[in-house]
Amino acid sequence: MIVRQAANVLEIMEFFAQTRKPATLAEIADHFGWPRSSTFNLLATLSEKGYLYEPRPRAGFYPTPRWLAMARLISEVEPLPPWTHTLIADLSAETGETASIVAPAGVMAVFIDVVESRAPIRYFATIGHRVPIHATASGRALLLQYSPEERDSVYRKIEFKQYGPSTPISIEAVETELRNSMARGYCQSFADYSRDLAGAAIPLPIGDRRLSVVVAGPEFRIGPKVPEVAALIARTVDRLRPKTTA
Amino acid sequence: MIVRQAANVLEIMEFFAQTRKPATLAEIADHFGWPRSSTFNLLATLSEKGYLYEPRPRAGFYPTPRWLAMARLISEVEPLPPWTHTLIADLSAETGETASIVAPAGVMAVFIDVVESRAPIRYFATIGHRVPIHATASGRALLLQYSPEERDSVYRKIEFKQYGPSTPISIEAVETELRNSMARGYCQSFADYSRDLAGAAIPLPIGDRRLSVVVAGPEFRIGPKVPEVAALIARTVDRLRPKTTA
DNA sequence: GGAAAATGTACATATACGTGAATTTATCTG
DNA sequence: CAGATAAATTCACGTATATGTACATTTTCC
Structure with a gap:
């Protein structure tokens, strides 16, 4: 069984990795065809955990550097030579x-x-x-x-x-x-x-x-x-x- | 509303960022007190999406460098000076x-x-x-x-x-x-x-x-x-x- | 080498959660 | 500056989904 909301987190991050700019709730919802309310819940969850923020007022969400900090910690173990x-x-x-x-x-x-x-x-x-x-x-x-x-x-x-x-x-x-x-x-x-x-x-x-x-x-x-x-x-x-x- | 499985993805990643070593399904399930079956589904989802792999047989899961690659892409936009x-x-x-x-x-x-x-x-x-x-x-x-x-x-x-x-x-x-x-x-x-x-x-x-x-x-x-x-x-x-x- | 313990996988069911509609808040336009 | 339009947020419901249970497989230990 595929855990939908787990996959959605990854999709959102991949979306940001592609677009490389802040996106509003509506933009994200439309892009994925998700209901606004569901998107709202997801973004709220990611924000609350400190992984999304709003770089400037009303300009939408963007991932915090926390992703990078975490990924660095994880990947510095046994890095490839x-x-x-x-x-x-x-x-x-x-x-x-x-x-x-x-x-x-x-x-x-x-x-x-x-x-x-x-x-x-x-x-x-x-x-x-x-x-x-x-x-x-x-x-x-x-x-x-x-x-x-x-x-x-x-x-x-x-x-x-x-x-x-x-x-x-x-x-x-x-x-x-x-x-x-x-x-x-x-x-x-x-x-x-x-x-x-x-x-x-x-x-x-x-x-x-x-x-x-x-x-x-x-x-x-x-x-x-x-x-x-x-x-x-x-x-x-x-x-x-x-x-x-x- | 907090999206549980979305939060769980973050928790798993934070877990790996802390322990810095591969973990088996059982270890992860026990650590969080999650049911094995649920943990199984989550790990399967993350693996299928290419974010977890098994560095060596039977030694458990660990995040792939994909996290790092994605985080880098995301964070190289408007990096802090x-x-x-x-x-x-x-x-x-x-x-x-x-x-x-x-x-x-x-x-x-x-x-x-x-x-x-x-x-x-x-x-x-x-x-x-x-x-x-x-x-x-x-x-x-x-x-x-x-x-x-x-x-x-x-x-x-x-x-x-x-x-x-x-x-x-x-x-x-x-x-x-x-x-x-x-x-x-x-x-x-x-x-x-x-x-x-x-x-x-x-x-x-x-x-x-x-x-x-x-x-x-x-x-x-x-x-x-x-x-x-x-x-x-x-x-x-x-x-x-x-x-x-x- | 064989039994026991631990780990991983499948499935049906009850329930937590995603959704659509309604409400509130913000933004645009003349 | 109002009225209109769009976006964000809330909420109650029905369904998709997390879980308990059971089974299979692998590993450990004697």
Whole structure:
């Protein structure tokens, strides 16, 4: 079950992150198609908790810096080492595609850092973006770091859906693809999950954290170059990863 | 009406900001005394939206960097000029008390930047902290920047409560105190709102934004020094505020 | 290795909560 | 400055939703 008002809080914040300016109750209500009264209650709750204020009289609400203060506290724990951002920045620059660091979240894989391609046609992903762990290059690069038992436990929770023609729709299909990836030296996906999307990924264990790095873009552009891109990822990781850390 | 599940989202995030480590469903449920099933729904919602993930298998949930990315986007609009943070940092260092930048939010005043005292007994305030605009030094320093009509409009919404012995409990009392503050050159409060708390504040208009700066601490310590502290605030603002900006 | 304890998930039901209509307050316009 | 219009706020009701209970799964401990 999805908790509606919890989701609404996130939507409001995303709204402010997009518009980047104060908004009145009416504007917010109209934007989402919410009743004024419900919007009123939500805004009152967020204000009362100190997360919204009114920068100038009658100009509407805007989030307080409290969000930032809280997010900083939360994210300064185990931050990603700085070189991982350099990694995806370099990869994106050299390939012209979108590069990301990915972490596991149950049966999904979450993008925890992203550098987007600047190409007009590109893979649009943001931090927090989620994809099925078994049907994506980045996800499978995570699964490669699991023990067989751990993989089993994940498999049992997966609902296998035919997202695209090549989506693995059984445990055996996933395991086969993992074996192929091992042999190949990297993970790949050709529209396994998203139409027209291809990508290459490799595992990126950091400390005891299981991450992966992926470069993805439109199939027509990146498809033929997947092996080179994979080699580039590996080389770039070698170059940037501090030697002392395993 | 307070929207429970909206508030719960904030509570969860604050919880993570405090503990700074992943937490399992059970831990979160127990901590808040929420039913497991409800907690499950909330966590599922936050996860589905890409705001929580599971850094390592079976180790529980933790917020994704998406919070940080969103908060950054939101807060990089009209950020406070850097010298305002220097201002409260200097004030806190020199006085040993807590110094803050405050903004209006209806009948309340919100702390939008805070440098805390390091004294064991101190005014504990965080960004997002809210106090009544009419019953605090910082709030009245905001009201001084309003037109009489705007003040009236605020007054009509205030519920006058006797927070302490000196709380102004009528519009006239507030207006009188504002006139005194004008004459005095700064705003002050002696336990008008919080027991044992005294403070000095002055208006701090920046561009078209109405802010104030306040230094506050325990009455026994800061009380006798309020005039000096007020003078220090004024001097420090003069020193730090760029001359070009009015 | 097997039983017990803890954790995670599903579902029906009663109730807290979101909503539409009404009221009040603010803003615009001639 | 009034009258009109729009926005903000309140409130009582009916329904969407949080919860208690039951079941499944995983982990711990002996």
